[in-house]
Amino acid sequence: MARDQLFLTTKVWISNGGYEKAKASIEESLRKLKSDYIDLMLIHQPFNDYYGTYRAMEEAYREGKLRAIGVSNFYPDRLVDLCQFVEITPAVNQVGTHPFLQQGAAHEIMKKYGVQHESWGPFAEGKKGMFSNPVIQEIGGKYGKSAAQTILRFLIQSDVVVIPKSTHQARMAENFDVFDFSLSEADMEAIRGLDEGTSAFLSHQDPAQLNSSPLCTxxxxxxxxxxxxxxxxxxxxxxxxxxxxxxxxxxxxxxxxxxxxxxxxxxxxxxxxxxxxxxxxxxxxxxxxxxxxxxxxxxxxxxxxxxxxxxxxxxxxxxxxxxxxxxxxxxxxxxxxxxxxxxxxxxxxxxxxxxxxxxxxxxxxxxxxxxxxxxxxxxxxxxxxxxxxxxxxxxxxxxxxxxxxxxxxxxxxxxxxxxxxxxxxxxxxxxxxxxxxxxxxxxxxxxxxxxxxxxxxxxxxxxxxxxxxxxxxxxxxxxxxxxxxxxxxxxxxxxxxxxxxxxxxxxxxxxxxxxxxxxxxxxxxxxxxxxxxxxxxxxxxxx
The missing domain is CATH 3.20.20.100 (NADP-dependent oxidoreductase domain)
Incomplete structure (x- = not known):
């Protein structure tokens, strides 16, 4: 497949935060991907010297090594702060988003600043009975779709780009088969009612969780x-x-x-x-x-x-x-x-x-x-x-x-x-x-x-x-x-x-x-x- 037919995204990890380390990390990613450019580079977490990291990414963007730059796991306060003090607005904010954590307020902030909302973990790895939830199953049944397809369709109609992860070919094909139907407003409202507002993994704003998180040790x-x-x-x-x-x-x-x-x-x-x-x-x-x-x-x-x-x-x-x-x-x-x-x-x-x-x-x-x-x-x-x-x-x-x-x-x-x-x-x-x-x-x-x-x-x-x-x-x-x-x-x-x-x-x-x-x-x-x-x-x- 020709390189221009692929859209490659990768990230700068926490330990590579700061201007110099981030520059080296970008070059390392280019080498490993065997490409002379990356379509989208993100800061993985809002920790370490992420301003220095972002400066390195802006520089690589101007040099043509990165076609777009963005962030991941940035809560609204940190995203707004970053947007106000950088030269290039992040194209994307990739945050954990699924029916039990819909990120409504964060989504509105992203829209205001022109940042695309992208979801990692749209299925929350099946936690909290995601795939057996009766509301999701009932709605999916109306359209002859699986719970996973119903979840993806809900997020897509909410203007969220989704990243469903799978290692099974059949499941990948199923995840793509979500563009031949639309959820009604009543269906959308029913799924919106599932929002609990808490992460199934980690809150980046809770000091107690951060101090004990492997991310920070x-x-x-x-x-x-x-x-x-x-x-x-x-x-x-x-x-x-x-x-x-x-x-x-x-x-x-x-x-x-x-x-x-x-x-x-x-x-x-x-x-x-x-x-x-x-x-x-x-x-x-x-x-x-x-x-x-x-x-x-x-x-x-x-x-x-x-x-x-x-x-x-x-x-x-x-x-x-x-x-x-x-x-x-x-x-x-x-x-x-x-x-x-x-x-x-x-x-x-x-x-x-x-x-x-x-x-x-x-x-x-x-x-x-x-x-x-x-x-x-x-x-x-x-x-x-x-x-x-x-x-x-x-x-x-x-x-x-x-x-x-x-x-x-x-x-x-x-x-x-x-x-x-x-x-x-x-x-x-x-x-x-x-x-x-x-x-x-x-x-x-x-x-x-x-x-x-x-x-x-x-x-x-x-x-x-x-x-x-x-x-x-x-x-x-x-x-x-x-x-x-x-x-x-x-x-x-x-x-x-x-x-x-x-x-x-x-x-x-x-x-x-x-x-x-x-x-x-x-x-x-x-x-x-x-x-x-x-x-x-x-x-x-x-x-």
């Missing part, structure tokens, strides 16, 4: 949240990049792993989303996963800005002292770093005394080669044995557990998870989407990974008949929350106390999708609805 970077990893001092993103997808297919581990260039593209995009947590292992694709990750980190971000985790076990000597000391050096060399943030034992080693393993791991922490320790996929009694050994000898305990956990496999709820919670151990489960089975209505997909991943097939396909009913419920709630199945499956993980699920993906858009889960809070009854059809499974993962 270091706990949020764009769309990402951060949390302390167990009892360590490590601050990790709420999503972790699983790096088993990276590596040389010639290693014979997996046929679907990505080459260095595609791996770096994924890693760079994850960093742009604010993800700082990356998980690999010494044996993933014969060590090339670590190599590709280390190379990408070196090319894109300072080492101290990321949390790197790797594992040891599936190697000669498993968790013997000799093996641990040998394998950490290989991991550090391949990653191109002199320390590891999190060193994880991949399994429990029944052939090595736990004292030998724990003392060797502790020595790495004392030597500064490792900041913290984690474990993965074992029985609860085994994990407890390791932790008690560390406690009895004054050695470093584990701060994280990477276990097999998702809506289709919940066996660790019997023993391991309660132990982790009691010991304040962060949970970072692998396979949170059951190898994609929780991310799509169909059980299998026609992809290279689906066709060749025999490990995933052995984990899930034997219980397909009973588990498909759970997948159907994920799909139902995705419709209810106007979200994707991925987001519902991950939102369930967060509802269950998971710290950071590990997302293994081979396409950048999968991480955009996953990040959307951070904006969803499942109701208690929906969590129960997802869980009630589960039946016991054979143990998979622990050796």
């Amino acid at each position: 270091e706990e949020r970077n764009g769309r990402m949240d951060y949390v302390q990893l167990g009892g360590s001092d490590i601050r990790a993103s709420r999503l972790c990049v699983g790096c088993m997808s990276f590596g040389d297919p010639a290693s014979k581990m997996h046929a679907w792993t990505l080459d260095p260039q595609k791996s770096e593209e994924i890693i760079r995009h994850a960093l742009e989303l604010g993800i700082n947590f990356f998980d690999t292992a010494n044996t993933y694709s014969a060590g090339t996963s670590e190599e590709y990750l280390g190379r990408a980190i070196k090319n894109n971000v300072s080492r101290d800005k990321v949390v790197l985790a790797s594992k040891v076990y599936f190697n000669e000597g498993h968790l013997s002292r000799t093996a641990i000391l040998r394998e950490i050096n290989g991991t550090l060399r391949r990653l191109g770093t002199d320390y590891l943030d999190l060193y994880i034992i991949h399994r429990f080693d029944s052939d090595t005394p736990v004292e030998e393993t724990m003392e060797a791991l502790h020595s790495l922490v004392k030597a500064g080669k490792v900041r913290a320790l984690g474990a993965s996929a074992m029985y609860g009694y085994q994990f407890c044995q390791l932790q008690m050994c560390a406690k009895d000898h004054g050695w470093t305990p584990f701060v994280s557990m990477q276990n097999h956990y998702n809506l289709l496999y919940r066996e660790d709820e019997r023993e391991l998870i309660p132990i982790c919670d009691q010991m304040h151990v962060a949970r970072t489960p692998y396979s949170p989407l059951a190898a994609g089975r929780l991310a799509r209505p169909e059980w299998s997909a026609d992809t290279l990974r689906s066709r060749t991943d025999k490990v995933a097939a052995s984990k899930y396909d034997s219980t397909q008949e009973s588990d498909r009913r759970i997948v159907k419920r994920v799909q139902e709630l995705a419709e209810k929350y106007a979200a994707t199945m991925t987001q519902i499956a991950l939102a369930w993980q967060f509802a269950k106390g998971v710290t950071s699920p590990i997302i293994g993906a081979t396409k950048v858009e999968y991480f955009d999708d996953a990040a959307g889960a951070l904006n969803i809070t499942l109701a208690a009854e929906d969590v129960s609805y997802l869980e009630e059809l589960y039946v016991p499974h054979r143990v998979v993962g622990a050796l």
